[in-house]
Amino acid sequence: MSDDDLLQVDDLGRSFGGFVALKGITANFGRNRVTAIIGPNGAGKSTFFNILSGALKPSTGSMRFRGNDLSKLQQHRFVHLGIARSYQITSIFPQLTAHENVRIGAQAFVSRYNIWTPRASYHDVSERAEQALADVGLGGARNRIAATLAHGEQRALEIAIALVADPKLMLLDEPTAGMGPEETRAMVALIERLAADRTILLVEHKMKMVLGLCDRILVLHxxxxxxxxTPAAIQNDANVRSVYLGQSLGYA
Structure with missing residues (x-):
């Protein structure tokens, strides 16, 4: 693992009974890079993401993040080490305001669930929420009820909730799912801003977006x-093209 690497996975595998969902995955992920994980349905992308976020334990292999062995850690420890994840299905409190949603995330991270510490003592919680909203372009929507936000804004709000933990690695599960062209462009711009000082791993099916956004692509099958x-190498890889049934990898 070089000094430039943030995350290393070595011979990672996961089985469910007799079914092998993931086998022999070895890869290093550098700092401040955007990497996409692609593949047909059933390729193992979700399993891989679930392992990287701590939702699943690997059956074989190891993974290290900033020198820390992640293989046996509980999922909540991943957040405190600097790993955050957004999900394909948006997970927010729809009846709370945008600011309240993010503030809850900040408060939970700061308090470490200590019920005896007065919430008033966390002077920076509200400021952190404000900054996270500004970072994702929702500063002007702080008082809007989350349910009234457009789909793209709700996805950005979920990312803001993740940002209050100051993650160094963000796992984005289909960040543009259900978005039209304009919302997709806004999300791409947000991901580019986020990648300026953190590593981004994403699962995404919009290949045109992946090819234009990412520094690197991993293909699972x-x-x-x-x-x-690189996107150029993947686009011209005969094995990858055969997996996608001969389709051009330049489609939207």
Whole structure:
């Protein structure tokens, strides 16, 4: 693992009974880079993401983040080490304001669930929430009820909730799912801003977006890593093209 690497996975695998969902995944992820994980349905992308976020334990192999062995840690420890995740299905409190949603995230992270500490003592919680909203372009929507936000704004709000933990690695699960072209462009711009000082790993099906946004692409198929390279290399990889049934990887 070089000094430039933030995350290292080595021979990672996961089985469910007799079914092997992931096998032999080895890869290093550098700092302040955007990497996409792609593959057909059932390729193992969700399993890989669930392991990287601590939701699942690997059956085999190891993973290290900033020198820390993650293999046996509980999921809540991943957040405190600097790993945050957004999900394909937006997870927010719809009846609270945007600011209240983010403030709850900040308060939970700061308080470490200590019920005896007065909330008033956390002077920076509100400020952190304000900054996170500003970072995702929702500063002007702080008092809006989350349910009234557009779909793209709700996805940005979820990212703001993750940002209050000051993550160094963000795992984004289909961040543009359900978005039209304008919302997709706004999300791409947000991801580019986030990547200025953190590492981004994302699962995404919009190949045109992936090819234009990412520094690197990993391709999974039947739980195995079949390609790892730049967008140009992946686009011209014969094995990858065969997995996608001969389709051009330049489609939207």
């Amino acid at each position: 039947h739980g195995r890593l079949i390609a790892d390279g």
